Amino acid sequence: MKAYQPRPTPKKNNLAYLPTATRAVPLKKRLTTLVVIAIFLYFTILLAGQYWRMYQLQRTLAELNQEIASFKSANEAMRQEIERLHAPDYLEQMARKELGMVRPGELLFYFQDEDNLPKEEE
Numbered sequence: 001m002k003a004y005q006p007r008p009t010p011k012k013n014n015l016a017y018l019p020t021a022t023r024a025v026p027l028k029k030r031l032t033t034l035v036v037i038a039i040f041l042y043f044t045i046l047l048a049g050q051y052w053r054m055y056q057l058q059r060t061l062a063e064l065n066q067e068i069a070s071f072k073s074a075n076e077a078m079r080q081e082i083e084r085l086h087a088p089d090y091l092e093q094m095a096r097k098e099l100g101m102v103r104p105g106e107l108l109f110y111f112q113d114e115d116n117l118p119k120e121e122e
Contacts, residue, residue, distance in 0.1 A: 084090045095101040102108045 085094075100108065
């Protein structure tokens with residue numbers, strides 16, 4: 001069996017024997033770490049930008065879908081109006097209401113609102 005040998009005393013120029021806190025990190029290792037961190041940050045920012053763009057596009061898509069639904073309901077209302085315009089009863093009703101037309105021999109009376117009557121002077 002070997003006899004116990006004490007640890008060699010550290011020399012000032014030998015970095016292997018210095019405590020970890022005081023050991024100098026080689027420049028190549030520092031640069032490699034900085035490059036890896038820079039690449040990681042670049043891709044993180046790039047990914048965050050893509051997520052933000054995707055969020056904006058989804059919001060725009062939702063707004064456009066809502067607008068499409070609104071246009072579809074307006075389009076359906078117009079189609080129903082067109083169908084009603086083909087009915088003779090509806091045409092007659094609209095002619096009477098909008099144009100003030102009457103059938104031959106009918107009398108049309110217009111009534112004034114009390115609010116619109118001229119005020120009597122005393």
